[in-house]
Amino acid sequence: MKSRLFFLLSGEHPTLPKAEFRAILESEGVKFRVLEDATQLLRVEVDPSCVDAILRRSALTRICCLEIFRCQADIGEILREARNASYEGLLGEKESFSVRVSRVRGASPHINGMTLERELGAIIPGKVVDLRNPSKEFLGILTDDLFAFGLKLGEIKPGVFVERRPCRRPFFHPTAMPAKLARCMVNLARPKPEMLILDPFCGTSSILIEAGLMGYRVMGMDVKRRMIRGSVKNLSRYGVDWEGLVVADALKNPVRQADRIVTDPPYGRSATTMGVAPNELLRGFLSFVPELLPRGGFVCLAAPSDVGLRDMGIEAGLRHVESHFIYIHRRLTREIAVFLVP
Numbered sequence: 001m002k003s004r005l006f007f008l009l010s011g012e013h014p015t016l017p018k019a020e021f022r023a024i025l026e027s028e029g030v031k032f033r034v035l036e037d038a039t040q041l042l043r044v045e046v047d048p049s050c051v052d053a054i055l056r057r058s059a060l061t062r063i064c065c066l067e068i069f070r071c072q073a074d075i076g077e078i079l080r081e082a083r084n085a086s087y088e089g090l091l092g093e094k095e096s097f098s099v100r101v102s103r104v105r106g107a108s109p110h111i112n113g114m115t116l117e118r119e120l121g122a123i124i125p126g127k128v129v130d131l132r133n134p135s136k137e138f139l140g141i142l143t144d145d146l147f148a149f150g151l152k153l154g155e156i157k158p159g160v161f162v163e164r165r166p167c168r169r170p171f172f173h174p175t176a177m178p179a180k181l182a183r184c185m186v187n188l189a190r191p192k193p194e195m196l197i198l199d200p201f202c203g204t205s206s207i208l209i210e211a212g213l214m215g216y217r218v219m220g221m222d223v224k225r226r227m228i229r230g231s232v233k234n235l236s237r238y239g240v241d242w243e244g245l246v247v248a249d250a251l252k253n254p255v256r257q258a259d260r261i262v263t264d265p266p267y268g269r270s271a272t273t274m275g276v277a278p279n280e281l282l283r284g285f286l287s288f289v290p291e292l293l294p295r296g297g298f299v300c301l302a303a304p305s306d307v308g309l310r311d312m313g314i315e316a317g318l319r320h321v322e323s324h325f326i327y328i329h330r331r332l333t334r335e336i337a338v339f340l341v342p
Contacts, residue, residue, distance in 0.1 A: 001047065002045050002046055002047055003045070003046070003047070003048050003066060003067075004035065004043065004044070004045055004066075004067040005043075005044050005045075005046055005048060005050075005051070005064060005065060005066055005067055005150075005153075006041060006042065006043045006044070006065050006067050006070075006141070006148045006150060007021060007041070007042045007044065007054070007061055007062075007063070007064055007065070008040060008041060008061075008062045008063040008065075008102065008104075008139075008141055009021065009040045009041065009042065009060060009061055009062060010040070010059075010060040010061070010062055011039075011040050011104070011105065012060065012180070013060070013324070013326065015324050016060055016184055016324050016326075016336070017040070017060035017061065018037070018042060019188060019322060019324060020058060020059065020060050020061070020184045020187045020188060021042060021054070021058065021060075021061060023187050023188050023189075023190050024053055024054060024057050024058060024187050025046070025050060025053070025054075026190055027187070027190035027191060027192055028050065028053045030046060030047060030050045030053070031046070031047075032044050032045065032046035032050070033045040033046070036070070036146075038143050038144045038146060039104055039105060039107070039143045039144050040104045040105070040143060041104065041141055041143045041148060043067065043070065043148060048066065048153070051064045051153050051154055054154075055154045055156060056214065057183075057187055057214055058156060058183075058187065059156075059161065059179070059180040059181070059183035059184045059187070059210075060180065060184055061156060062155065062156060063139065063152060063154070063155045063156075064152070064153045064154045064155075065139055065141075065148075065150030065151060065152050065153060066090075066150050066151045066153055067148060067149070067150040068085050068086075068087070068090075068138075068149050068150050068151065069081040069082065069084075069085045069148075069149050070146060070147070070148045070149070071146070071147055072145060072146060072147070073107065073108040073111060073142055073144075073145050073146055073147045075111055075116065078111075078116065078120075078140075078147050078149075079119060079120075079123070081149075082119075082120055082123045082124075082149065083123055085149075087124060087125055087126075090136070090151050091124070091125070091126045091136060092135070094128065095126065095128065095135040095136055096126075096128040096129065096130035096133075096134045096135045096136070097121075097124065097126050097128070097129060097130070097134050097135065097136045097137065097138060098121075098129065098130060098131045098134040098136075098137050098138070099117045099118075099120045099121040099124065099137075099138045099139075099140070100117060100137060100138070100139050100140070101113040101114075101116050101117050101120075101139075101140040101141075101142065102139065102140070102141050102142070103142045103143075104141065104142065104143035104144075105143075107142045107143045107144060107145075108142045108145070108147075111142060113142075116140065117140075120138070120140065120149070124138065136151060136152075137151075137152040138150070138151055138152070139151075139152045161178075161179045161180050161183075164179040164209065164210075164238070165178065165179065166178065166179075166204065166206065169204065169233075169234045169237060170230075170233040170234055170237050171204055171229075171230030171231070171233045171234050172204070173203060173204050173227070173230070175203060175266070176203060176204040176206050177203075177206040177207065177264050177302075178206070179206065179209070179210060181326075181336075182206040182207045182209070182210045182264075183210035183214070184336075185207060185262050185264075185300045185301075185302070185336060186207060186210050186211045186214065186216070186262050186300075188262075188298075188300045188322075188336070188338050189260040189261070189262045189298040189299065189300040189338065190260070190298050191211070191216050191259065191260045191298075192259075193215065193216075194216075194217065195216055195217065195259035195260055196216070196217040196218070196219060196243065196258045196259045196260070197211045197216050197217065197218050197219070197258065197259065197260045197261070197262055198218075198219050198220070198221075198255060198258035198260070198261050198262075198263075198292070199218070199219075199220045199221070199261070199262055199263045199264075200220075200221045200250035200253065200255075200261065200263055200265075200285065201221070201222060201250055201263050201264060201265045201266060202220030202221060202222050202227065202228075202231055202245070202263075203222060203227050203231075203264070203266075204227065204230050204231060204234055205220055205230075205231035205234050205235055206264075207262050207263065207264065208220050208231070208235060208240065208242065209234060209235060209238050209240055211262065212235065212238070212240030212241065212242070213238060213240060217243050218235075218240065218241075218242050218243065219242060219243045219244040219245070219246075219255065219258065220242065220244070220245050220246070221245075221246045221247075221248045221250060221253070221254075221255070222247065222248075223247070223248065223249050223250070224247070225247045228245050228246070228247050231245055232245060250265075250281075250285050250288075251276070251281070251284045251285065251288075253288055253292065255292065256292075257292060257293070257294070258292055258293060258297075259293070259294070259297060260293070260297060260298055260299070260300075261289060261292065261293060261297075261298075261299040261300070261301070262299070262300045262301070263299075263300075263301050263302075264301065264302045265278075265281060265282060265285065265301065265302075265303065266278070266281070267303065267304055267332075278303075278304070278307060279307055279308075279312075282303055282307060282309065282312055283312050283315075283316075286312050286313055286315075286316035286318065286339075287316050289316060289318060289339070289341065290316065290317050290318070290341055293341045294341065295341055295342065296340065296341065297340070297341045298321070298338060298339070298340055298341075299318070299338070299339050299341075300336065300337070300338045300339075301336075301337060302334050302335065302336050302337075303334070303335055303337070304332055304333070304334065304335070305325055305333040305334065305335040306333075307335075309323070309335050309337045310323055310335075310337060313337060313339040317342070318339035318340065318341060318342070319339060319340040319341075319342045320337065320338075320339055321338040321339060321340050322337070322338050323335055323336065323337045323338075324336045
């Protein structure tokens, strides 16, 4: 049974959070309809059971809520909608609750958040308000010129990703990808349960760690033995089993087939390309992808934005699905591209 839900997304990137959200639901086979696409907020008509998958997989979704009402960001209209809304079945007789209002990027500065919290709390038909340890939490989001109000169904705490920062792993290298981005890339590849994810340039295994923690089978390769030894330490630290860690050249790939490929090839800046020009490395690798993946398989990879990754993939016979661009510093903007084997 479909309901109206809204999702508060990370503000770390303009396009990746919403792309990851859609990719997760697509890979889970969940049908959904986007009702509204606002700054850091998606309102969706979907089966509420999808929340479990979002909470288990997402890196860039912050909070999931069952929508009670949505209106313009006007204090009079908000309170009017709150009085007319139905709260049936949302609170048990003795359950405590709290009301929080969150503001996205300074939206609606004319509305006092603390005052609105108190007024909404007085309207909700519950008798036990507990701001410290409530049984249920109602959340209002102010973004753009709208206000969405609902019952919080779940939240992804940022601490889990802080704990997996590259600098906190047993084996560290300055080129290691942050846990959030690695997990997002795995999701963009749209893996299904029990699929094998291959990273042919695994480095310190940022991508394999996140894929393994989500329950996928993982295999990694790297041309440098030191990286494979470090990967063993890192994967073991987080309890991730692997089907293979191989010292191998990705251009002489010993792996015959995988279900998905997610990788961050070396760019020749801080990471060595073993004497091969970065463009040649990417072009050569992409030419192997149709042989490694089945029809309908996805590959997600990162590269500098100036190498023409989209065109390389199309030349290799792949269908370009999407690209996202991340500014790193003055000399590097990273492109995250997703391709499909037609």
